[in-house]
Amino acid sequence: MNQKNHNKGIKRREFLKTSAAFAGTAMFMGMGTSRLFGATGLPEVSIENVTLNNGVKMPILGFGTYGLNGEVCKDSVADAISMGYRLLDTATVYRNEEFVGAGIKQSGIKREELFITSKVWVDDSGYEKAKKAFQTSLDKLGTDYLDLYLIHRPRGDVKGSWKAMEELYKEGKIRAIGVSNFEPHQLDDLMAGFDVTPAVNQIESHAFFQQNKAHAYMKPHKIQMEAWAPLAEGRNGLFTNETLAAIGKKYNKSNAQVSLRWHYQRGIIAIPRSSQNAHRMENLNIFDFELTESDMRTIAPLDLNKTQFPEWS
Structure with a gap:
């Protein structure tokens, strides 16, 4: 891990050490959920299943x-x-x-x-x-x-x-x-x-590349949008972005949690990756708060409408 990524990890872990987020009760979703019981200190978590166009149910996170x-x-x-x-x-x-x-x-x-x-x-x-x-x-x-x-x-x-x-x-x-x-x-x-x-x-989707046109196209065709790199792998300073941090402060949540909750509320499947237990736990803990319409509007202008992974283009 290079120093830049190491520092990003520290910033996320510092949040976890001081956050009271894990003490809350997880919210249970209504549309076909998988009730999950972890042995990691997390409260009982329920991840909603979206229904694909052939009737198959798929977890949204x-x-x-x-x-x-x-x-x-x-x-x-x-x-x-x-x-x-x-x-x-x-x-x-x-x-x-x-x-x-x-x-x-x-x-x-x-x-x-x-x-x-x-x-x-x-x-x-x-x-x-x-x-x-x-x-x-x-x-x-x-x-x-x-x-x-x-x-x-x-x-x-x-x-x-x-x-x-x-x-x-x-x-x-x-x-x-x-x-x-x-x-x-x-x-x-x-x-x-x-x-x-x-x-x-x-497809690639995160706060800096929101893919609104692609999302709008897929909805009437009943094609489920799924986000790879939903946290932009920390690029463009996502983990320290002041706009996301200000929103997170209201709920005692990290930038990563705000970002994943934003995907969830748009009905987009997200698949964050981490090799660290603390981060995996943090990414799961997004179901005990809700972003307001004002929060969602505040995140919208972060869209740069371009990939943050030009090496994949």
Whole structure:
């Protein structure tokens, strides 16, 4: 960890040491919730399940694994599950599926209680390659089905991949299929030639890149928006942003918690990642307060309407 990231971690941990947030009672959501009991000192937490366009229920808050590997990945996944996370997100290109699978096994939680997502990478695009890549992911994860499988980027033989995924979906090997990093015109092109509408589009979204147009497009098509890097990985000073801090001060919450609550109230699934228990616990504790309409309006002008990850463009 470099010094900049180390300092960000200290700022978040300092908040946790002084916050009374964990003493509150968690709010229970009404639309199909998973009641979760952690052994970590958290109050009883209930994470709402959103209903995808095929009727499958998916947790609105999950645990991302990008950048985690080896024993750190395995232990992080196992600990996240023990805290109450049930949505786990990985991908072929993360090269950590076997460690995610090992963490799941270590947790002792039944497979059917989890919602596991993986993604097919560009190098594996196309009908035959996508089917092979899917089976490789299953083998590494140690499961015989996925809850959600995504096309990671709109490149290569997208339609060949989607044809393979539709078949796997209809065979019951995937409970829902979707895409990642697709723009509206790319979604239009995909939907024009196939029977199954993507259930999810996982895209970059956070306070500095709010993706309002993309969100507005997806809603009428009943495509669920999911945010990768919902905390912008701390870029552009998210963890110390004065606007978010002022809002958080009213509720005794951190910038990260305000950010995740903002996603939740917009109906967007978020998958924050952390290798530290304190941060994973902090990210879960967002259900005992509510941002006002004024708070939401205050966050809106933070939108720079551009990616904070130009290396992915």
